[in-house]
Amino acid sequence: MTQPRPVVGTPDEYDLTDPNRVPWVLGTHLHPEVGPLGRAPPGSRVCMIEAHGFARRKPFHHHKLTLVFAAMRHFRDELRAAGYEVEYVRAETFREGLATYFERHPDDTLVAMRSPSHRSGGRFADLVDAVGGDLDLVGNELFCSTRAAFDEWADGETDAFRHESFYRWMRRESGVLMADGGPVGGEWNLDADNRAVPPDDWEAPPVYEPERDDLTAAVSEWVAAEFDTWGSTDGFAWPVTREDALAALDHFVAERLPEFGPYQDAMRADDPAMAHALLSPAVNLGLLHPWEAVTAVEDAYESRADVPLNSAEGAVRQFLGWREFVRHVYRHAMPDLAEANRLGADRALPDAFWNGETDMACVGGSVADVYERGYAHHIQRLMVLSNFATLWGVDPAELNEWFHATYVDAYHWVTTPNVVEMGAYGSGVFATKPYVASANYVDRMSDYCGDCAYDPDRTTGKGACPLNALYWDFLDRNEDELRSNHRMGFVYGHVDDKREDGELDEIFQRVSELRSMERDGDL
Incomplete structure (x- = not known):
């Protein structure tokens, strides 16, 4: 599998050989080969802070909180088993967690990838400064493109905030599904071939559901008792480990990808999954890198006769195109985008x-x-x-x-x-x-x-x-x-x-x- 890293643009260069330069792994950066953790020597100290305050601000889905906290705790245990010294701090707020960390390790400089959420880097820098610590923020490598590469391209591109222009640029720059300088099959976007409705006798391919282990079960019970959540407390079936996330990717490519393309836009009352990848939770936690998904899909298309181009292109468009696109739009359009309301809509959400x-x-x-x-x-x-x-x-x-x-x-x-x-x-x-x-x-x-x-x-x-x-x-x-x-x-x-x-x-x-x-x- 190709090394997971941005392929459009050049990732930041930095060094973690100094034992006091310590990777700070956020709860959405759970990839062992990416960013500061991927550069740190085996056995290094690693900082992880499990903050709980955010989970009290709104009625998050029980499965969402279970997913985040279980994935973090699994990642902690896996790093420790691999010989890393993981300083895992559980606290109500990040400030409290950082204060605890720097009390234990006052000479450390934490090195963390920027979160894509607006101003999170600035907020983390302020929190670290407030408790007397040091922080080095570096580029987020859990995307297929870098911020600098997009900004350089967008500076001279009149349609930079049109997905189709962006997507074609990403395809050209990455070489994905390209042949002789153009798109494989002659068309960039096969969205028109993603709108079929399955026949009544169509059976959706099986869904991958990892076994829920004792740690995840314990986290689920703790979440139900600790927080005011929404949603079912039963039936949790999302990958919470790197191993399960890779298995979910393999399963999608092997079992679901061939059917994904034609029925991508169809809906069935009794089948919320259809043939969709169901990988976005794992990708957004960092358990999977989007480039790993892109290359797996492209390899399947090139090596298997049962994977049609509209399935491969449709999946690539989601991982390489749309996900990357909204990340860049978000950072350029914030903070105004969060409160934008050009139509003046003011009604409350129906019960x-x-x-x-x-x-x-x-x-x-x-x-x-x-x-x-x-x-x-x-x-x-x-x-x-x-x-x-x-x-x-x-x-x-x-x-x-x-x-x-x-x-x-x-x-x-x-x-x-x-x-x-x-x-x-x-x-x-x-x-x-x-x-x-x-x-x-x-x-x-x-x-x-x-x-x-x-x-x-x-x-x-x-x-x-x-x-x-x-x-x-x-x-x-x-x-x-x-x-x-x-x-x-x-x-x-x-x-x-x-x-x-x-x-x-x-x-x-x-x-x-x-x-x-x-x-x-x-x-």
């Missing part, structure tokens, strides 16, 4: 996002999936949950908080571009139009509508799908902002027709009914 109590099969089913596993795949996130919330008029910041708390793979740098910008069209930094849709999309791409109490073919009247009336209401109330968008001209022609024939008045009445139903818990 159904927390309790799942709604007759809307798509929304209720997707919330139930998140409740059970802390996961629903990207089309459920964008075209069901974010779509409904955006049509409803939910404040993007509140929607972002919900995603951040409830998904096992969610961190602020991940959710903010995906939710505030892509899901809620909050800023315009890269989204060229709102990603909103009526029931027609959900009906076409899923089986939710078949058993739903609401009729996807009706817009008004009792039993009409809420998405339909909310869609036209959304377009009407945001007309001043959206009508001039060149990608919205066609749909606003339909708005004009509905206004002229009086149908909009009926739609407004239906929306008023829906809002009353939601307040009464009857939606």
Whole structure:
């Protein structure tokens, strides 16, 4: 397997041969070969701080906290077994943990990779300074590209914040799925081939579920007792060790990758996993490097006849393209992006996002999936949950908080571009139009509508799908902002027709009914 490190751009050069230059391994940097830990001599001292205060700030999913704390403790034990001297400090806050560490080792300089979350590097530097310690922040190598490489490219690129331009640049620079200077197969992006709906007799490939060991079970019980969590306390099945993360990658490539491409955007009420990789929790913790996933997918495509190009390209686009893209957008667009609200949406998140109590099969089913596993795949996130919330008029910041708390793979740098910008069209930094849709999309791409109490073919009247009336209401109330968008001209022609024939008045009445139903818990 290729050495896990950024392949677009040059990683920082620094030295850890001095025993007092000590790797500080954060809870999302759990890779033994990357960053300061990868440069430290075997047997070196390592700092890890398990801070608990963040977990009390919001009702995080039980599985998310179990995942983070179990993975950290496993990593600690694995390093100790390999001969490292791990100073593992459990504390309420990072400041308390750092104070304890420097009381024990006052001559050390901690060396840590920058976290991708906004201003985290500055905050950590301030905390270390406040307790009288020293900190050296270095580049985060748990991505495929460096900050400097992106900034240099973006400086002369008019479409730097358009994913397609970025993705093609990453493909060219990395050489992934390239041949004779162009993309393998002649097309850069096969998204149009990722939208098939599986036949009724299609069976999703098996999901890899690692065995839950005693340490993870103990962490799960401790999390339930210690914190005010949301979500099921049963059924935890995410990799918490490097070994299990590599096994999950192998399983995806061997069993699920061939089916991933064609059905990437499809949804099934009884199958939240479909053929998705389910690797984002491990990648975002650092247990897997994204380049390891990219090279495994590319190798499978090149060596196996059963892996179609749309599956390989679709997976590469997620790891090499989208994940890298939102990381760079986030750091350039913050702090404004977190509070962006260009459409002035100010409604509270409906209670159904927390309790799942709604007759809307798509929304209720997707919330139930998140409740059970802390996961629903990207089309459920964008075209069901974010779509409904955006049509409803939910404040993007509140929607972002919900995603951040409830998904096992969610961190602020991940959710903010995906939710505030892509899901809620909050800023315009890269989204060229709102990603909103009526029931027609959900009906076409899923089986939710078949058993739903609401009729996807009706817009008004009792039993009409809420998405339909909310869609036209959304377009009407945001007309001043959206009508001039060149990608919205066609749909606003339909708005004009509905206004002229009086149908909009009926739609407004239906929306008023829906809002009353939601307040009464009857939606």
